[in-house]
Amino acid sequence: MPELPEVETTKRGIEPNIVNKTIQHLVIRQPKLRWPIPDAVNALVGQKVEGVSRRGKYIGVHTKAGTLIIHLGMSGSLYFVDVGTPPLFHDHVDIELLGSPIVMRYTDPRRFGAMLWQEGDWLEHELLKSLGPEPLTDEFNAKYLYERAKGRKQAIKMFIMDSKVVVGVGNIYANEALFKAGIHPKRAAGNISLARFEKFVSSIKMVLSAAIEQGGTTLKDFVGGDGKPGYFKQELAVYGRAGKPCIECSILLKEIRLGQRSTVYCNNCQA
DNA sequence: AGGTTCGCCTGCGGGC
DNA sequence: TGCCCGCAGGCGAACC
16 A cells, blocks of 8 residues: 555656656546546646646646646556556556657556546645645654644544644554654553654654655666555564564564554553 | 544455 | 455545
8 A cells, every 4th residue: 555655656756757748648447536537637638747746645747727636545556558558457547648658557456546636726625735744844843743642632643644633654654653663552642742752753754764765766667667666675663563573572563453454563662 | 623433445365 | 276255454524
């Protein structure tokens, strides 16, 4: 499932292949994604791509007419194929570029992803306008989290995965960052000291930026590949390791469900 | 308003 | 081998 590093890698991968290119044709084979793809996206045809950006796990493809907003959901990916390559069953959208021998293709088996349209400032889109800060900016810091968490009884893991608090911290990295910071996933968000938030914030920034850095090394295979950066080689200390020994203290890692999501932690190292 | 649960989907792994 | 079942998972919607 694409987490923020995968989305950033995808953004960097498609950018050089579509910026300054004119969209010649749009083929929508399956409009039923998480929401139906709006007819308005057809405004893309004839438009030149002026830039690509990312906000949280949303990718924006900007033109003068408006922005195509893409979310990869859990199983979506963008990749490039030669013009004329027959689509596979889950290849829902093709974006053909004028004078380009390759086509940008959106594939998404589970269709949890989305393709939306926004005119003007794309950040004003309903789904984007109340998102929290980007995790790798200075705006996301311990003081911000501490203030935001005041009085909240919600488990810290759920709190940090709330996109209104901060974007881009998905299940895998929430588990990893909590372990790195030594914070128990069920601890009430409002019951964490500023000092512990300092450690938590730097853990989050560390795991995310390390993953993005590694994602960059897969970019050379982006065109012609399946577009999936895949799981980064970054060693995961807890996620997917329930029942295995903690890498720090060797006691067996526990697994619980928190907000219906798999949560793995060390009962000894995290309090 | 804070907090929890639901549901969209398909692939995959376990059980038989 | 093949079938069935249950589950995973981002995240907005709906509910409490």
